[in-house]
Amino acid sequence: MDSAPALRKLLQHALKARTHAVGFASADHQFSWASLIEPAPSGLVVNQVADRSIILITRSQAAAASALVALDGVAASLVICPPDFDLVHLAYVANLAQADLILTDDPDLQSAGLETHLICPPFGLDVEPSAARQSPTEWRLFTSGTTGTPKLAVHTLKGLTGAISTANPLSAAGPPTVWATFYDIRRYGGLQIFLRALCGGAALCVNEKDEPVGAYLTRLGAAGVTHLTGTPSHWRRALMSPHLAEIAPRYVRLSGEIADQGLLDRLAKTFPNAKLGHAYASTEAGVAFEVTDGLEGFPHALLDRTDGPVKLKLRDGALLIRSDRCALRYLGDEAKPVADADGFVDTDDLIEVRGARCYFAGRRAGVINVGGAKVHPEEVEAVLNRHPDVELSRVFARQSPLTGALVAAEVVARAEGRVFQQLPELSADLRRMCREALGAVKTPATLGFVDSLPLSEAGKLDRRRA
Template structure:
């Protein structure tokens, strides 16, 4: 059994809460009972080793226990959430899904079979090994979504090392590498997963207060929304001990404001990719963007200012794209970094860097300045092609209150002149009501060629 060690631990903590769902706690013994129920149900529906199965749901007791049962049965699991509803059929076809188990808001489920043979060589290779698998789709923020196929065994290996036991809010979705990491870290250490029905700041803060959550794994975009909403003023968040942030570059101004609001909470930058898993990390301190990453099973190197990683838990490959690994197993993350001893500072994706007359502009740096302006709710900075300078800096703003566009543009440039080099100042300024982030609470940028 591929996760016998996890089942043994869960049995030790039988009377402790494993999941809080719809504000109701479910004990580890409840999960184990549902796990047995699922094995019986999967037998009835002839779902076994080597089949490709989608879980459509969130962190409900039935969905989590099904995930565990599917791993024990050595199936290939494809978690999907409502955030990718528009791409559902495309994703099912790419992964060659044969069985879909869907959950409704009351945790009721139904099974749908699909007449689909498995032909992808990578999936066939994993099936021959007799190992459980995991397919994760990228957010598509830099282009078409890619399907990463993992062998679940090495991906779960690191969780066998005992670590801190915490009550953790599940902010990152179940179809995200960060969500999978949160779930298994928590279950492997006898902690409690607190599920939330939405990622609205008030909903999240209420759940922290009600269930005394100690850890909030989230994104810089959500932390900015938390600041904007001022939901932190309406709830008792004193139980929080740790806020982890990743998935995108953190604007320094956002980090400093969060640190000032929560001086007794440890702020930890995390780093991971769907292709590699989540690395262990250590921020220099809670107010610093300098971070040390690595840990057992991971190797890092910097080549021409870009981070490369080799991981024991690396995916087998993409189901719908060429492999990103070189002959020695290293992956170019495309993240440009600065180095200070053992620490790095992530500046941004190479594809998002704006080139203004040969000078590099990092969107997160400009956004960090613009977010300090009065009446600015959110901003996304991108590059736009220009026949003279190659590119110009473009900024799309969400405002709290309507403002005369011409006056606002003058205000932006005056504010920036004191804080940014001239080539970093936005040339094109757009006011929009459109959201600047995806369903995964990651900043959406689209640079023009």
């Protein structure tokens, strides 16, 4: 098996073409990419991290960024803990990963008796590593949407960068690329953007969770952001901010949740000059495809393609994906395989085919059963979100003594301080829209208005609340 060059090598290559300094910027940390690959006596001691199984627990994304560049191709494996990692699970994860070292920027971390080194970004290595490892470093990522016991998917840099073209990273003309993301780089979606920026030798601006969206947008405006990515929920929040007018990205990208037509239209109107894309990717299946025609769903033709690196198919109404970008396995000897015998990963995302287009119908687990009729919360939310006064909505099951369950909805009305008397009107409007688009059973039986809806740490609508 040919092993891809370590991240350090990809970065060195990308920076060769740069005439100006580029690097990383959060609200608290700014540094050049070059500072991560210059060996320095104050850096991580190669001999202390080489071939180790490491857990990375960081408060800042800057620390995670530094560590990923320093350790790929040096450490045996890296568990990349997300920002909301619950230390209750540390002993379990350490055992699962057979980890022997923790790297953290938190001096107060209780590290369950494991050897722990304190890191302070930015940092590189103390000396250039003498030789690349025989086998690539394993990147062990937490799967999204899990509650309770963590589940980790194993990748390597080669798979993680499989969707990133390094052949022609930038066009020479125009302002330099500045990537930014609402995601966190310690999760799959954000990690993709981090790797894209690195492999393209471009700047990257990230949003730490205590930085308000408005302040972040102002910072992005000042940095001249050109490429901005987030979940549909992130974008709905950003669309509420008066500071959105301060940015003019030429590439706007959504992934991680269903991008509905209402949101795509709103973004197209807000950024008429930007290329608008929604991508399908998951921690297990990797980056599968991107749709840039401004329409929700994806062309049916993608299912039949036999060329290209990604193969898609439907089974029992769900999307299955096979590619080199899929996770290699779940961590742990007991874990079930990521893919089936033919190498396909079942995404649990249900697809509805209408004509030449495939539409995401929702998650297999989220279906509401109304007297035997199946309702996907996401299809109802898509209709609600189409209304110009609706910022965000959440559809969920409510118990019914007659039908088992009913469809219920909570809606955040777009304009804050809206006159209360108008809400019954909006409520009637929304019910009418749902009935026309979806029929009586799928129309919310009850519909309430709320000030806000919580997003999970991964930037997706939080469905766990009952």
